[in-house]
Structures are given as C-alpha cells and as structure tokens.
Amino acid sequence: MPTTTRAAVLRQRGAPFALETVTLADPGPGELLVKLAATGICFTDVGVQRYEQGTPLPHVLGHEGAGTVLSVGEGVTHVAPGDRVVLSYASCGTCPNCSHDHPQYCANFMALNYSGVLPDGRVPMHRGEEPVYGGFFGQSSFADHAIAYARNTVKLPDDVPFALAAPFGCGLQTGAGTAYNTLNVQAHHSFAVMGAGTVGLAALLAAVDRGCHTIVAIDRVAARLDLARQLGATHTILADGQDVMLALRAIIATGIDRIVDTTGASPVIRAGLEALASRGELAMLAVTAPGTEITFNPNTLLGGRSLRGAVEGDADPQVFIPWLIDRHRAGRFNHAPLVREYPLAAINEAIADMASGVAVKPVLVMD
Ligand SMILES: [Zn+2]
Ligand SMILES: [Zn+2]
Incomplete structure (x- = not known):
C-alpha cells in the first residue's frame, strides 16, 4: 500500500517551497519508512534551493529528520517499527573509507545524498505520474514521511524530544x-x-x-x-x-x-x-x-x-550521534537555546528567519 504524504517541494531554483501531496515508494531492502515528527533546516538545504548543484527538480530537501519507524525493508535489523530515530547522511558501507570507519568521506557520497534517486535508480516520490525527486541525504525530511536507510538511521532514546533531536543528524554532528x-x-x-x-x-x-x-x-x-x-x-x-x-x-x-x-x-x-x-x-x-x-x-x-x-564532524553517525545525545542527556551539551520551532507549513518563513538571524536553528515540527 503506497504511502501518501505531505511534502515541501522545490519546483524552481530560488523559488519558495510549496506543500504538495505526493506518493512515496515502498521501502526496499535495507530501507525503512519513517513518520517524521521534526526536521531541522540547515544552510545546505538553502544552498540547493538557491543554486544549481546537480539535484534534479522537482525535489524534496531536508536532511535533519527525526521521527518514528513505520516499516522496515528486508535486512534492516537494528531498528523496528515503533522505534524513535534520528536520520543522518547516507553512505555506502563498502568503499575504502566506509570500510575503515570514515563513512563521511564515502566514495559514493554525492550519488547517495544528492542524486535525487534511490541507490537502485527508483524515483522516491511521485505526484500522479510526475516524478518527484528526493532521497536527499538519504531522507528528504521536509515531509510527513521519508524513506531512509539502515546505515543513516540512528535509534533515539525516549527522553529526548524530537525537535531537540533532529539537528543531531547534521548541524550538531x-x-x-x-x-x-x-x-x-x-x-x-x-x-x-x-x-x-x-x-x-x-x-x-x-x-x-x-x-x-x-x-x-x-x-x-x-x-x-x-x-x-x-x-x-x-x-x-x-x-x-x-x-x-x-x-x-x-x-x-x-x-x-x-x-x-x-x-x-x-x-x-x-x-x-x-x-x-x-x-x-x-x-x-x-x-x-x-x-x-x-x-x-x-x-x-x-x-x-x-x-x-x-x-560531518569526521563522525560516523551510528557511533557519534548516540554518544553526543548521551552528552546532551548528561547536561554536558545543551543546544536547546539554538532551536526555534515552526510548523512544516511555515518552512519559507523559517528559512527567512534563519537568513536574517532571527532563528539560529529553525526546526520544523509536523502536526
Ligand atoms: Zn562508502
Ligand atoms: Zn546540514
């Protein structure tokens, strides 16, 4: 049963995001479906919104997602439906740098994080017959739902609110x-x-x-x-x-x-x-x-x-994000004063506030 979801779609370089309803592909092997609760906005999203960087349009951006796993594809074992998770950048797991604990320098980084399609070439979203590209940083989290991979999905403890957890995926890391x-x-x-x-x-x-x-x-x-x-x-x-x-x-x-x-x-x-x-x-x-x-x-x-x-802070998300979240829970890394929440529908206002300095880290929350 395909998932229908609300997503903030970028249709033209430099244009504002527009909320649309799209259909998400079913998660394949090594992939999972996440119901997002919050997602941070990072300057990388704004860079792709404004400047040509090889990402096809229309596109759903967003790469600091946090939410709950709805379903998992074959081979995903470290998280299960119902788990709270944070999403980070994608990496292949098999290239020389991935094999030596440095997935941040993955040889396939651009293909996995910027190409707009899933690793097997599937387009992750459609609006009717029209392809809508995504898979941005293995997630495209400016939406109510996202497809992520086992490798970029990190389990989140129950006591960390989603809006505080989301920026661990990129900016804080x-x-x-x-x-x-x-x-x-x-x-x-x-x-x-x-x-x-x-x-x-x-x-x-x-x-x-x-x-x-x-x-x-x-x-x-x-x-x-x-x-x-x-x-x-x-x-x-x-x-x-x-x-x-x-x-x-x-x-x-x-x-x-x-x-x-x-x-x-x-x-x-x-x-x-x-x-x-x-x-x-x-x-x-x-x-x-x-x-x-x-x-x-x-x-x-x-x-x-x-x-x-x-x-990405020379960090392997599966190792570093849980460690950093533990520092946060121990009161040794308090980033709460940076975060300002906006509803998903206010994404363009949130980006304007980030550019003007009104917000340091805008986080979109899904209602
Ligand atoms: Zn790799
Ligand atoms: Zn980022």
Whole structure:
C-alpha cells in the first residue's frame, strides 16, 4: 500500500517551497519508512534551493529528520517499527573509507545524498505520474514521511524530544564532531570559533564540555555573540571590520590552540591561521563560494601549525550521534537555546528567519 504524504517541494531554483501531496515508494531492502515528527533546516538545504548543484527538480530537501519507524525493508535489523530515530547522511558501507570507519568521506557520497534517486535508480516520490525527486541525504525530511536507510538511521532514546533531536543528524554532528573528533579539543587548549551559527555554536558547546580555558566566538551578528556567551564563551569578537587576527592576539598574545572556521570566507580563514599558536590547528568545514582561493604566508605552517578540512564532524553517525545525545542527556551539551520551532507549513518563513538571524536553528515540527 503506497504511502501518501505531505511534502515541501522545490519546483524552481530560488523559488519558495510549496506543500504538495505526493506518493512515496515502498521501502526496499535495507530501507525503512519513517513518520517524521521534526526536521531541522540547515544552510545546505538553502544552498540547493538557491543554486544549481546537480539535484534534479522537482525535489524534496531536508536532511535533519527525526521521527518514528513505520516499516522496515528486508535486512534492516537494528531498528523496528515503533522505534524513535534520528536520520543522518547516507553512505555506502563498502568503499575504502566506509570500510575503515570514515563513512563521511564515502566514495559514493554525492550519488547517495544528492542524486535525487534511490541507490537502485527508483524515483522516491511521485505526484500522479510526475516524478518527484528526493532521497536527499538519504531522507528528504521536509515531509510527513521519508524513506531512509539502515546505515543513516540512528535509534533515539525516549527522553529526548524530537525537535531537540533532529539537528543531531547534521548541524550538531558537524560542529561538535569537528571540535571533539577533528581537533580533539582539550582543557589545556584555547579555542575559537569563527562564525557562530548552529555549527559554530555546536563546536563551542563541545569546547565548553571539554573545559577549554579560553573560548572565543567571532561573528558579525551581535545577538549570536550574546548567545555564545550564554552557552559558555569567555570572549567574543564582533567582526565589524576590525582585524580579527589582532583581536585574537589581543586575547592571547601567543595565539589560539584550536580554531574552527564555519564561514568559508578566505580573509577570515587567513586571519585564523595567522592567529594560531605554535602547534595550533585550524579546521574548516564550510563549502566556500566557487572560485575562492586563500593566500597566506606558508611559513605560518612552520611551528607545527596545520590547516585541515572536515565534513560531518569526521563522525560516523551510528557511533557519534548516540554518544553526543548521551552528552546532551548528561547536561554536558545543551543546544536547546539554538532551536526555534515552526510548523512544516511555515518552512519559507523559517528559512527567512534563519537568513536574517532571527532563528539560529529553525526546526520544523509536523502536526
Ligand atoms: Zn562508502
Ligand atoms: Zn546540514
């Protein structure tokens, strides 16, 4: 019996989302059907809404879903109908990086997360005879129902509300994972985050959890810096044209030990590199605009400094998301102040609020 569901469909690049009723394919082997309760909105969704990235239209986006399993296809054993789950990015499980516990660098990442079709080529949704593409990050969660895979479906404890759980699937995993995994921040480190949106603030929360003695947040929006202080930042820098490198050096003259860049802006990344302490590390996680280049004096890297990139917080969702949720349940990772709830029907308003800074992490809740 095919499932009919309400979905926010993108029909034209740059157009708003429109709620439509579509029919969802039945879950095949290794797949499952999820009744969504909440889904976060991430800048990746907005990027695909606005810019051509190879995703066919019409398309259902959304990649921070949380909800309840309705049915499972053959071979899905770690979750069962009725289980509460969080959905993360998809990976193949068989390529060299997947085989060595690094599914975030899956060789089939683009095909599994952006192609618009399921791995066997099926189109996941239809409206009448018209194909509606999806399978976005193995879910397409801007809808009441989604097809997900065993590998990107993570079990959720009963005591974590769906609206708080949803952003663990991408934004929180990405930011926190970059601090915990990529940079392995420690109490003896000074730490700075450049760009205090959801991802940056998740990195900051990880630095707070690890007890970093100095935690600096940098942003162009004063309200985000207020939030950063509320979450545990010891210093903030309003990037209103001042030299960020000098501002960081004014806080610690010898430099900062660990920096996360979420801006993808070359002058900011360069300022961060020049503000690193000896043996300091800077991790960048944002996709930069096409044509972006960064120039810096290579001698900066002498003194043991390093610049590296990471996606999805270097995290395997099946391992990292349950671990991070446990930190949250233990009161050591409180991201609740970031979340602002909207009904699914208010998706365009939620995106506008995210762009203007009214909302840090909008989460759509299904009624
Ligand atoms: Zn793979
Ligand atoms: Zn995302």
